[in-house]
Amino acid sequence: MYINATGFYVPEARVDNQHFLELNGLTSEWIEQRTGIRTRAIAKPEENINTMSMEAIRNALPLLPYDITEVDLIISASYSPYDTVATAAHKAQFEFNIENAKALYLSSACSSFLNALEVVEGYFAMGKASKALILGADKNSAYWNETDPKAGHLWGDAAAAFFISKERITEKDPEIIEIYTQGLGYLPKAPEAVHLRPRDGGIMMPEGRDVFIQACTYMPKNVLFLLEKNGYTLNDLSYFIGHQANMRIMPNIAKQLNLPEEKFLHNIEELGNTGSVSSALVYAQNAHTFKKNDLIALTVFGGGYSTGACLIKC
Template sequence: MYINATGFYVPAGRVPNQYFLDVNGLTSEWIEKRTGIKTRSKAAPDENLDTMSKAAIQNALPKLPYDISEVDLIIAASYSPFDTVATPAHVAQRDYNITNAKALYLSSACSSFMNALEVVEGYFAMGKASKALIISADHNSAYSNESDPKAGHLWGDAAVAVFISKDRYSENEGKIVEIYTQGLGHIGKGPEGVHLRPRKGGIMMPEGKDVFVNACTYMPQNILHLLEKNHFTLDQLSYFIGHQANMRIMSNIAKQLNLPEERFLSNIEELGNTGSVSCALVYAQYVDRFKKGDLVGITVFGGGYSTGACLIQF
């Protein structure tokens, strides 16, 4: 599988740490020290999951080597729907007249994009699709409770569009070497670690310590598993992109793997935790940096719990 084009949309609005002092009593210094976040992106009142998704697609189209109407599989990957019936996949199908595509919605918390990638792999293997569009978007500010001192200050909004084909279209495309995912609902606090219940406070993370410990365990473990399975060494990994939940998690992983800071790509300082979008968004933001011979590792950990990783080679 090959990544043909990526596009993204990040709302212009930014919420600084200082905002939360009067909202949940947390100081800017406290938030930055414990999360690495200085500001977070916030959608405008007239923006939603669908508008952000469409903007991400528009951003990708100039780089797409074929007409979007050739796409035969559209997956919306998210946990924060604008409409629980019609999804960004179906909206995109209508807006761009993609008449021959299957369209579906997939949710597995912050692992949603990685699981969508694996679903694309399955459709390609079955011969049921050959060109796919994954739209990963989360409108966290529509669900977050800013007064919650445990997690109300974490969330950002964004969308990313990733076009993938079974066959290569150019030498500059990243080849997806392998994808690995795993459900972890049976470990630790599992389904109660992070949850989204609009009638009971929206997005909540009552078991932050448990999330932290397991994220620090499974994200590096996934990358090491894929590297070993595909006969790569850690030294051959050009860039590491981890789920943008907390910079302390990235620092912990960097120490575990003994990887230099310059190999870690991140956007959490400015955008906060953008949910299932975060890793794909970092990839899309830095894609022009990747050159022939680079090996990029992406690894995620999501509430519920779920986890996964993939290797992309240029």
Template sequence: MFINSTGYYIPEKRIDNQYLAQINDSTEDWYVKRTGIITRARANEGETVNYMCIEAVKSAIKNLPYDIHEVDLIIFGSYTPSDTISTTAHVIQKEFNIDKAKAFYISSACSSAVNGMEIIKSFFETNISKRALLVCADQNSQYSNDHDRESGHLWGDAAVALFFSNEEISSNDSKVIDVITRGLGNIGKGPDGITLNPKVGIQMLYGKDVFTNACIYMSEFTKYIIKKNNYTIDDLSYFIGHQANKRIISFVCNELGICESKSLTNIETLGNTGCASAPLVLAQNYDNFKSNDLICLSVFGGGYSSGTCLIRKG
């Protein structure tokens, strides 16, 4: 399958370390050393998940090589949806009047985007769909607590949109070579590692377990997909890891032997944007990729779950 166009929406507001240091009796440097985060993107009251997703789709439409009404599959990935009944997939279908499209919502925490890609790939291979739209977003600030010293400083808000086709449409399309995912609910603390109860908010009660398993499985999945498709780590042009913690990304790159110049990140300025995370980095850098660049996305989500995909730029 092929990526035809990408787009995104990032709120302008930023929450800096100075603010968090003041309310938590800590230091700005403590946050940088612990996570690599300097500022976090923060949505305002009107920048709901629905709003951010619609704006991300508008951004992607600008370079779409076909009419959006050709889309026959809309998948929305999130763990902080604006509504769990009237899903953002259906809101987008209405906003852009995309008739005759299947539309639904998925969630496997921060692995949702790669899971969405795998679903799209399956729909294409079975001729159920030919054009697909994947939109991922999280408004973590709805549920995060700035006073939570364990994880309140991690979260950011953003949305990303990617259009896919079952065949190459233009020379600018990028080929998705392979996608693999796996549920890891039986590993470590599993479902207890990271939780979001609407009445309590986002909690990471076992941060060390999350950190350890993210490092293990992002590395393992990347090695596997590279070998499976007859490449080597040296063949990679860029690596995009889940933007959860800069130290996790650094550990994975060191484990894989990927030089820092090949690792693309946005966590320093945006924080952990959840489901949008890795594909958001892809979208932000998409126009800078050169023909035949080989890009690997590797993600890890609460639950736990993990996934990796290989992309060749057109």
């Protein structure tokens, strides 16, 4: 599979750490020390994952080497839907007149984007699609509880759009070498570690410590698995893009793998934890800087639990 174009949308508004002092008693210094977050991107009240996804598509269109109406599969990947019936996938089909596409919604916590990539791979393998559009987006601020001292200060909003083809369209198309995902719902604290219950407290992370430990375990483990399986070593890796859950995860993994921290791309310090779109968003924001033959790993860990990784060769 090949990446034909990427786009993203990040709301302009930022909420800094000082905002939370009166709400949950956490100082700006404490939040930054524990999470690495200084500000977070917050969507306007009238924005949602559907509107943000449309903006991400518009951002990608100038780079798309074919007409968007050629897309025959659209997947919205998110855990914070605005509408669970007319999803962002259906909205895109309407907005851009993509008549001959299947449209569906997929949710698997913070691994939703990588699971969507794997679903696209399946459709391509079955011969049921050849050009796909994945919309990754979360509006965490629609569900956050700002007074929650455990996780109320973590969340940000954003969207990304990835156009994927079965065959290479142009010589510049990065290749998705392999995708790997895994459900980890059998782990002891998995079902309750992170949850989003719209009418019962919103988005919460009561087991943040366990989430941190598991993320530091599975994100590097999955990258190593894919590198070895495909005949690469860590020395071949140009960039490591992890789920943007906590900045402290990055140096932890860097130490485990003995990788220089400059190989780790991130945006959490400015945008906060943007949820299931976070790793895809980092890739899209940096796509213009990648060079031919760069090898990039995307790796995620999310509530539920769920995990996954993929290798991309530019």
